[in-house]
Amino acid sequence: MIELTEMRPEDLRAWLPGMFAQYLEDRVAAGEGREAATAQATAQQAQLFPGGAPAEGQHVMDVRHDEERVGVLWMGRPFSSEEGTWFVFLVEIDEAHRGKGLGRAAMEAAERWTLERGGRRISLNVFGPNVVARRLYDSLGYQVLATGMYKDL
Numbered sequence: 001m002i003e004l005t006e007m008r009p010e011d012l013r014a015w016l017p018g019m020f021a022q023y024l025e026d027r028v029a030a031g032e033g034r035e036a037a038t039a040q041a042t043a044q045q046a047q048l049f050p051g052g053a054p055a056e057g058q059h060v061m062d063v064r065h066d067e068e069r070v071g072v073l074w075m076g077r078p079f080s081s082e083e084g085t086w087f088v089f090l091v092e093i094d095e096a097h098r099g100k101g102l103g104r105a106a107m108e109a110a111e112r113w114t115l116e117r118g119g120r121r122i123s124l125n126v127f128g129p130n131v132v133a134r135r136l137y138d139s140l141g142y143q144v145l146a147t148g149m150y151k152d153l
Contacts, residue, residue: 002102002109004061004073012060013052015072019090020045030127031150048076048089063093063106070097073106075113084120086110103136 007015020041027037048055057077062069071093075086088110093102114122124142126133128149 001065002105003064003067004106004109004113005064007060007062007072009053011062012054015060016045016049016052019072023090026127026130029129031152058089063091063102063109065097065102065105070094070102071106073110075110082121084118085123086114086117086119086121088122088124103133104140107136107140 023044024034024037024041027040028034032040048058054060054076058074059076060072060074063071063073072090073088074090076089077087088107091103091106091110093106110122122142123145124137126137128134
């Protein structure tokens with residue numbers, strides 16, 4: 001059974017720099033230029049974690065399995081969306097716990113979490129190179145809203 005618990009403020013402060021550094025690298029790996037990716041990551045960090053604390057509507061949670069922390073789930077209100085929509089900004093299972101179905105269980109816990117708050121939809125973005133995550137979301141019934149593509153010449 002998966003349990004979601006709000007991350008402690010001191011753990012959040014330690015987690016944020018590495019998470020945004022990885023986000024920047026993921027954007028670059030997906031084809032965005034480093035300068036644009038840096039600007040976007042910096043702007044989002046300032047908007048979503050002003051002063052290093054979650055903005056209203058942002059919830060960073062530890063994913064726990066059998067009382068052990070196995071990952072992180074960040075749910076929030078999307079930048080602009082319909083009422084009742086929550087956004088998965090990040091779901092990450094620690095490397096030592098991958099391949100055990102915990103990512104799927106965390107996403108199912110996110111669905112319960114959303115329903116408990118009156119939500120009717122979960123939305124998310126996934127970078128193209130993240131094939132494992134795309135397969136997981138497909139298997140959970142997520143629908144593609146849009147596909148952005150590029151070709152370097």
